[in-house]
Amino acid sequence: MLWACINLPHLAMDGILRRHPVTGPLVLVDGPANARTIVAANEPAHAAGLHVGQRLSAAQALLSQFEAMAYERESADRWHRFLAAVAYRYSSEVSLLPHAIVLEVSRSMGLFGPWPRLEAMLRADFTALGFRHRLAAAPTPHAAQVLATVADGQAVQGADALRRALQGVPLAASGLPAAAIAALPGMGIRRLGQLLALPRDGLRRRFGAELPAALERLTGERPPGLESYRPPDVFDLRIELLHEVENRSALVFPLRRMVDDLAAYLAGRDGGVQRFLLRLEHREGRCTDVPVGLLAPERDGVLLFEFARGRLEHVVLPASVLALRLLARELPAFVPAGRDLFDERPAHALPLGQLHERLRARLGERAVYRLSGTTDPRPERAQAVAEGDHGHDEPSPRPTWLLTHPVPLRGPPPRILAGPERLETGWWDGAEACRDYYVVETSLGQWAWAFCPPGEQDGWMLQGWFA
Template identity: 35%
Template sequence: MLWSALLPSPTSTGTAPPTEATQRALAIWALQFTPRVALVDEAVLMEVQASVRLFGGWRALRERVLGEGRELGLTQLAWAPNGLAALALARAGIENGLRRPLDALLDALPLHTLSAVHPHRLTLEHIGCRTLGHVRALPRSGMARRFDPHLLQALDQLYGQAPQAHEWVVLPDVFEQRLELMARVEQAPALLWGAQRLLRVLSGWLAARRAGVTAFTLKWAHDAMRSRAAGEGGEITIRTAEPTRDIEHLCRLLAEHLARVALLAPVGELVLVATEVQPLQDVSASLLPDAVRQGEKLGLVLERISARLGAQRVLRPVLCEDHRPEWMCRWQPAALPLPRKGAQVTDQPQPGFVLPVPLRLAVRDHRPVYHGELMLLLGPQRVEGGWWDRAEGEDRMRNVVRDYWVAFSAQAGVLWVFQTRLGETPAWFLHGHFA
């Protein structure tokens, strides 16, 4: 099993545990990662064994939890095979409990890292116990007679020798979160800092419900030292055209509305309410499987798709050592290895789109015409060769003798054209468009 312990920041005194509202908000946010979230003492515990692969692996999940959790007051994170062990490591400031043997890590921890030790801490210190390993080494029969039986049970659970039971946090049906600001705010745009923290919790709640918000209301309460005309507070409702849980988008909308709000008195508290919520189905907009964006190599994905659809149905472009534009690139089955040699490099601009067959252009006063007369900007770039290359199934050589130009059309934009040089009467052709 894989457990994570999240420790929120303490109160402003620095010694008291975090407020219940802060801990509860962090737990609701954590429900987007797993339905198994529990509140234990001052921490939030998550059982994420079944969620690691969904979020791209242990490292990707760690980076996301740390990156987003800091905005909600997360100060310490720890991972371990069980919940109590993760909590003990977090209290000791140790994050990774998976690399070394768990028993060795826990034996070296101080007594305060296990809550069940707190009632007996003075007694244990008087008999020379300074670490959990010292407590664990005491005779079990003597501990059972002299201490609370809960101490032995907690030690067994800590070291994974007994099962743990937790009361899981239930996702509320209605989202309403309150935040007391650290300082009184007198300008409405400054409310965005606290609102952004509430929106982060809202995002986790929406993700756990597989839903998106179409309307939310931000309420604020005025400071007690206010004039009677100011009233108790105010509120603003933000609506979206489609259900969403994109925090950046919601923050931008809220910032635009707050810029036009004038506060009648300093604000000390915010409340965020999701007033309209709709189901939101997650749809991937990628042409490739989600595993590609989660770190799986593209070659492995192409091999799997080729095996499913057939080798000739999954092709990839391969650059070739050929200066003729039509044959600079060829297509081969994606499962085949790429050639070691690359394509020729030219200092001349190359178009983003090349026509499969060059389009012959009309000529007016010896100048090519395509949606009007073309203006030649850069050139010529001479391309000549191919007398050695025989077309498959045809009794001819693919020899080209051309002068390429970068041209401009007022209607079609920047074009790639060429003029034939040998053989029949010189003619102009359109061969590509610049993106």
């Protein structure tokens, strides 16, 4: 087996920075109000001398101008689970470890290629989402976590190679029980290799069963004992804005980030979304809901963003917006559209369904519609706007583009391609019509649907055009 570990040393800070880009010093603080302590700091804060574990009061004495935000454990946990759902795209065995995600990839390499290629794909996904990370691979998940902590990019396979890789790891980075890490240096044990060489019975007598069990999980002598992670069937993401927003254009950037997260989540599930809700939160608990519905499941981030932005552009904000929430409760299976090997369509041509959704998002729900047939045989009354999105799609000998009223067909006599089709109807309502219809080709090469009086081929009247 081969386990990959994605170590996330700056999970909480990256979760903040991807929503609220900050260029100056920023720290996250936790603890009682009178003893706030720094638990995370960005690069400008580190450069200014602020560090993890420092009291907030000491940091304020050292640096007068910096931004401090409360550390939210629930928010960090949500990002942790979200990234596990992204990693689920590459393996069905995904587990959560403190500040890390592990996934079994030996079977995945048959689909995604050898480890260097799979590693590059994982890095690309996490970098695009804005989360800094360290990657390593090893025969056990706990060993992969240890290697990712001490050095980015390591990949070892086999028990002998694993023991060699663990030889020089400091005990502080081993992930072993804290009591043992504190006591072992007093015995002259400072490296993991020294500890692995000691008899397990002696360790068990001195430290109990917890330390030998941790070593056996590290080397693969004992099952890892991890709980498998499964992505939930609902996507729910909420972003609080830094200030009240009164202009729709200011919502585009957070909307793009939320939709990209939705697309990454869907890729991890190998699914799509057909309906989701964008909720704009105002003061006093008021909300404005913007539903986004598609003709078929999609998961392309660019398309989903364009559809959502198109719906948002038609919304009149009743009040300033404090937060955005994206909720998708229905996540059906996604089947990519197939294309022939020698498909002659242009590279950027859109399928009809996507074009339909793009036009509806830009022009409005009623601006794009389908036509359905009626029971009236007269061409000018034979079509009506279809209810819903289920119009008549079967091929027809009549053109889709029918004129409201027939007009004379100018120019030289057309060439008859098919016909005649005689229509004699309308006697019941005083609008009687008796005509012979033909499919004709005009002198300009256009295909038209035209008619003449019965038994004649003169005085052509144009009724419609073929595409």
